[in-house]
Amino acid sequence: xxxxxxxxxxxxxxxxxxxxxxxxxxxxxxxxxxxxxxxxxxxxxxxxxxxxxxxxxxxxxxxxxxxxxxxxxxxxxxxxxxxxxxxxxxxxxxxxxxxxxxxxxx
Amino acid sequence: xxxxxxxxxxxxxxxxxxxxxxxxxxxxxxxxxxxxxxxxxxxxxxxxxxxxxxxxxxxxxxxxxxxxxxxxxxxxxxxxxxxxxxxxxxxxxxxxxxxxxxxxxxxxxxxxxxxxxxxxxxxxxxxxxxxxxxxxxxxxxxxxxxxxxxxxxxxxxxxxx
Numbered sequence: 001x002x003x004x005x006x007x008x009x010x011x012x013x014x015x016x017x018x019x020x021x022x023x024x025x026x027x028x029x030x031x032x033x034x035x036x037x038x039x040x041x042x043x044x045x046x047x048x049x050x051x052x053x054x055x056x057x058x059x060x061x062x063x064x065x066x067x068x069x070x071x072x073x074x075x076x077x078x079x080x081x082x083x084x085x086x087x088x089x090x091x092x093x094x095x096x097x098x099x100x101x102x103x104x105x106x
Numbered sequence: 107x108x109x110x111x112x113x114x115x116x117x118x119x120x121x122x123x124x125x126x127x128x129x130x131x132x133x134x135x136x137x138x139x140x141x142x143x144x145x146x147x148x149x150x151x152x153x154x155x156x157x158x159x160x161x162x163x164x165x166x167x168x169x170x171x172x173x174x175x176x177x178x179x180x181x182x183x184x185x186x187x188x189x190x191x192x193x194x195x196x197x198x199x200x201x202x203x204x205x206x207x208x209x210x211x212x213x214x215x216x217x218x219x220x221x222x223x224x225x226x227x228x229x230x231x232x233x234x235x236x237x238x239x240x241x242x243x244x245x246x247x248x249x250x251x252x253x254x255x256x257x258x259x260x261x262x263x264x265x266x267x
Contacts, residue, residue, distance in 0.1 A: 071228075072227055
């Protein structure tokens with residue numbers, strides 16, 4: 001259901017700074033909108049995003065309703081060793097999605 | 107006033123607001139628009155995150171288009187000048203706005219393993235306003251940059267009645 005796109009180079013040289021782009025499908029309902037009958041639509045957002053590289057946290061973000069629907073984030077990291085980069089999005093109403101990507105460092 | 111024709115409290119409020127608006131002119135538009143943060147609230151939120159530290163201008167580069175057609179998705183990027191070594195790196199980047207319902211936009215934590223202190227995302231803007239990016243360095247200093255954005259179609263508004 002939740003579709004996440006992760007763009008990361010499959011291979012990198014040791015010590016190279018790589019760019020990681022992530023996008024996840026989510027409405028990011030702000031909690032400030034109303035339906036046509038005047039009832040407030042409750043907030044439903046992703047509020048936290050954490051990235052770990054072989055288990056070590058390299059990036060994290062706290063998101064607020066001001067982030068657009070389908071949160072997109074671009075950031076960087078140093079390719080230190082081959083392994084697994086894990087992405088976790090956590091949100092309201094028990095929302096939690098974890099995706100992973102493998103990287104080969106030469 | 108009862109039975110199937112009951113207008114309900116919300117509709118009554120809307121009508122009342124409309125009447126006030128007609129009477130008081132454009133100023134009363136504020137009474138039916140969603141709650142807005144103010145520059146003062148932004149300062150308060152900012153102080154809550156970074157404490158009483160002094161904020162210096164520079165080092166940070168906040169990149170937002172000056173004129174935005176659709177406030178629902180505004181591309182934003184922040185880059186901070188820093189060698190990103192274990193002894194001298196950017197610990198966090200916080201972004202605030204003046205006039206959305208909430209002053210916070212995003213708080214990012216990074217470290218020397220980022221290699222480059224540069225992030226990009228897409229945000230919502232409810233009005234023409236100023237955006238502030240603040241970088242927290244490993245030595246405890248704070249640096250900032252601001253950008254003014256003109257928004258033609260505000261986020262949220264199209265779903266409000």
